[in-house]
Amino acid sequence: MTQTLAAYCRERVAVVRAADRFRRRRVIEGAHGSVVVADGQRCVNFCSNDYLGLASEPALARRMARAGEQLGTGSAASQLVTGHNAEHAALEAELADWVGRERALLFSTGYAANVGVISALMGKADHVVADALNHASLIDGARLSGAQKHVYVHADADDAARQLAACGTGNRLLVTDSIFSMDGDTAPLSALAEQAAEHSAWLAVDDAHGLGVFGPQGGGRVAEARLDSQRVPLLLATLGKSVGAAGAFVAGDDVVIEAILQSARSLIFSTAPPPALAAAAREGVALARAGDRQRVHLMALIERFRHGARALGLPVSDSDSPIQPLLLGDEAQALAASDALLARGFLVGAIRPPTVAPGTSRLRITLTAGHDEAQVEGLLAALAAAVAPVTANRRRA
Numbered sequence: 001m002t003q004t005l006a007a008y009c010r011e012r013v014a015v016v017r018a019a020d021r022f023r024r025r026r027v028i029e030g031a032h033g034s035v036v037v038a039d040g041q042r043c044v045n046f047c048s049n050d051y052l053g054l055a056s057e058p059a060l061a062r063r064m065a066r067a068g069e070q071l072g073t074g075s076a077a078s079q080l081v082t083g084h085n086a087e088h089a090a091l092e093a094e095l096a097d098w099v100g101r102e103r104a105l106l107f108s109t110g111y112a113a114n115v116g117v118i119s120a121l122m123g124k125a126d127h128v129v130a131d132a133l134n135h136a137s138l139i140d141g142a143r144l145s146g147a148q149k150h151v152y153v154h155a156d157a158d159d160a161a162r163q164l165a166a167c168g169t170g171n172r173l174l175v176t177d178s179i180f181s182m183d184g185d186t187a188p189l190s191a192l193a194e195q196a197a198e199h200s201a202w203l204a205v206d207d208a209h210g211l212g213v214f215g216p217q218g219g220g221r222v223a224e225a226r227l228d229s230q231r232v233p234l235l236l237a238t239l240g241k242s243v244g245a246a247g248a249f250v251a252g253d254d255v256v257i258e259a260i261l262q263s264a265r266s267l268i269f270s271t272a273p274p275p276a277l278a279a280a281a282r283e284g285v286a287l288a289r290a291g292d293r294q295r296v297h298l299m300a301l302i303e304r305f306r307h308g309a310r311a312l313g314l315p316v317s318d319s320d321s322p323i324q325p326l327l328l329g330d331e332a333q334a335l336a337a338s339d340a341l342l343a344r345g346f347l348v349g350a351i352r353p354p355t356v357a358p359g360t361s362r363l364r365i366t367l368t369a370g371h372d373e374a375q376v377e378g379l380l381a382a383l384a385a386a387v388a389p390v391t392a393n394r395r396r397a
């Protein structure tokens, strides 16, 4: 007997609740920033990916409003029909120039870009070789492509080489995040590029968390490692993090981008982003490129946080990026720590399975250039009061 949809869904939700994994959305009132009002409570926000503080920058909002007045709200069609506005074209040219590639192609989101690019280029006869901790969108892109999947030990270029060597005939795509979203650590990009060249594989890097934060003019982790389009022919990044807007892009040689434009289904069968959003992103790109002062400030905050957290005996990772996890292990403990911080006015996410492996639950603290030193000192004081005693007890136990 088939169930009613409502009965089936009630059971699904009950299973999530029983596993203590029920999640709800907070309602944020007002603008995003280093301080937010979440569910009516004002708190310092250490959950955001707005690494340069541009999401609430008035210059972006003004540009978006102006473009909205002139161009309207909707793009009204997909890119290959009539959705590709001059604002989108200009943004693509500016993005390509920023990351030093011939051409860039916009997508609505990073998720759509990753799924679209991988499934456009790879097929059943091919091989995708992927880091074990890659972002869900890269995993889903590989699944959708139907290619054979080979997963290598996280950030281990030697294991990636072994997996590449074991691929049979067919094209090979080596794919990795640059900075891993739940750990904040960085892939061994140069070593992976070497292995890709050695084994005739194409390398795709998702620089979602590196763009705007690292490299000359914030060109990203790939630019910082000086990896050109020969070595990293597929460079992906989102505009929803350091650029302070939304959308995403893939950049590479002209012919590669053309092939993706002709076949990426998440782009072809989807309405183009609003042109006013592209206008805001253009402002975000210009400010991110010129954002050395913000990058210096952000790096100082990261150092201050790491030094302070280490001094408190907290389980600091070796991440040098704005993503600073504190690995607590136990799910209940991570949740309790997040609640205790919120009670002190600090919004910090507890990341639990299935987002991370069982036994690796953590607090995920993200720092941005929008924070000031006093806010980081405040967070450290709250951690000292609410979390350090618990982790110290665990070490003694």
Ligand code: PMP
Residues within 6 Å of the ligand: 109, 110, 111, 112, 114, 135, 137, 177, 179, 181, 206, 208, 209, 238, 239, 240, 247, 248
């Ligand atoms: N890649 C990585 C590494 C990410 O962390 C994210 C966002 N969490 C995405 C892609 C998806 O980007 P978007 O939010 O623009 O869909």
